[in-house]
Amino acid sequence: MRRLILAALLAGCSTESPLIPAESYRDTDAPIASIASFDPARFQGRWYEIASYPVPFQSGCRNTQALYGPAPQGISVTNTCLKSGRTLRIDGTARVTGPGRLEVRLDGVPLVAPYWVLWVDEGYRTAVVGVPSGRAGWILNREPAIPADRLEAARRILAFYGYDLSRLRATPQNAG
Incomplete structure (x- = not known):
């Protein structure tokens, strides 16, 4: 059960499930698009969830x-992620399905997550990822702390695609 919860948490699945919100965090009438110039090789490596x-x-x-x-x-x-002093982990694979679009499958989870890269800065240091349904979205960064200018750019991208910025929550990135 813990693996399934973590999988839904980190995958942002858009399929109906009691583990993910039924509501959307974005205006689904707003257009949404993934980036055309996405380079999967440059996207590889460690990313920290900033929000x-x-x-x-x-x-x-x-x-x-x-x-x-x-x-x-x-x-x-x-x-x-770290929760109640314990590290929770889940592994899986992603497959590129189009420019800036990944299909994520996590071990032991029967759901597939459409993972769209909405924006990445030129240096592949900060990325914005969402799902077409708007039920999930993330700001990711290569370091645990993000410069203010890139955070603002990421927030603007989410707003452009109809995400409600008032509902975006920071993810603590510290040793505690």
């Missing part, structure tokens, strides 16, 4: 990270 849209089971989770690497069938995925 996300809250889900009930994410309460108390901190130091959330995603690690992407090469895999025979696409990209390997390892998601971790």
Whole structure:
């Protein structure tokens, strides 16, 4: 059960499930698009979750990270977070399905997550990821702390695609 909860937390699945919010955090009438110039090789490596849209089971989770690497069938995925002093982890794979679009499958989870890269800065240091349904979205950064200018740019991207910025929540990234 813990693996399924973490999987839904970190994958942002858009399929109906009691583990993810039925509501959307964005105006689904607003257009949404992934970036055309996405480079999966440059996206690989460690990303720190700087902010996300809250889900009930994410309460108390901190130091959330995603690690992407090469895999025979696409990209390997390892998601971790610290909750109540314990590190939770789930592994899986991602497959590129179009420019800036990934299909994420996590081990032991029957759901597939459409993971759209909405923006990444030129240096692949900060990224904004969302799902078409608007039920999930993230600001990711290569370091645990993000410069104010890139955070503002990421927030503007979310707003442009109809996400409600008042519901975006910072993810604690510290040793505690």
